[in-house]
Amino acid sequence: MYAIFRLGSRPDRVLDRCFISMIYTDKQITCHDCGMDFTFTAKEQEQFASIGHVNAPKRCQPCRIKRKKATSKTNSFAAGGSSNIDYGVAPRKTFAVKCSTCGKDTVVPFAPEANRPVYCYDCFRKVKQTLKSESS
Numbered sequence: 001m002y003a004i005f006r007l008g009s010r011p012d013r014v015l016d017r018c019f020i021s022m023i024y025t026d027k028q029i030t031c032h033d034c035g036m037d038f039t040f041t042a043k044e045q046e047q048f049a050s051i052g053h054v055n056a057p058k059r060c061q062p063c064r065i066k067r068k069k070a071t072s073k074t075n076s077f078a079a080g081g082s083s084n085i086d087y088g089v090a091p092r093k094t095f096a097v098k099c100s101t102c103g104k105d106t107v108v109p110f111a112p113e114a115n116r117p118v119y120c121y122d123c124f125r126k127v128k129q130t131l132k133s134e135s136s
């Protein structure tokens with residue numbers, strides 16, 4: 001255990017400081033936004049912890065400030081409801097295929113498999129009906 005406290009020449013004075021620095025040590029963090037390395041100091045970590053934050057920040061301070069501003073903007077934007085991104089009606093991925101029955105160009109909402117027939121809408125209906133009448 002004492003090996004950890006080898007930091008200072010006066011272990012008696014250093015002891016309680018070391019206790020803190022055992023929990024909070026300066027951390028090098030790469031900013032999530034700008035990719036710059038920044039130091040999350042022990043002091044900041046202490047402050048962070050005192051206001052209830054558990055996780056280290058992912059961003060440097062300038063980016064955090066920027067982001068805070070951006071977020072408050074985005075929030076009011078979202079409240080206004082004007083957004084280009086509408087997840088409800090996201091365009092479905094479709095694949096251009098040729099109908100196995102009539103040869104018509106069509107699209108299917110799944111990746112066609114080589115050994116599986118694909119049908120245009122009309123033929124698909126016919127095939128479905130055939131299968132139905134066959135099974136009943």
Ligand SMILES: [Zn+2]
Nearest residue numbers: 031034060063
């Ligand atoms: Zn940054």
Ligand SMILES: [Zn+2]
Nearest residue numbers: 099102120123
């Ligand atoms: Zn067809």
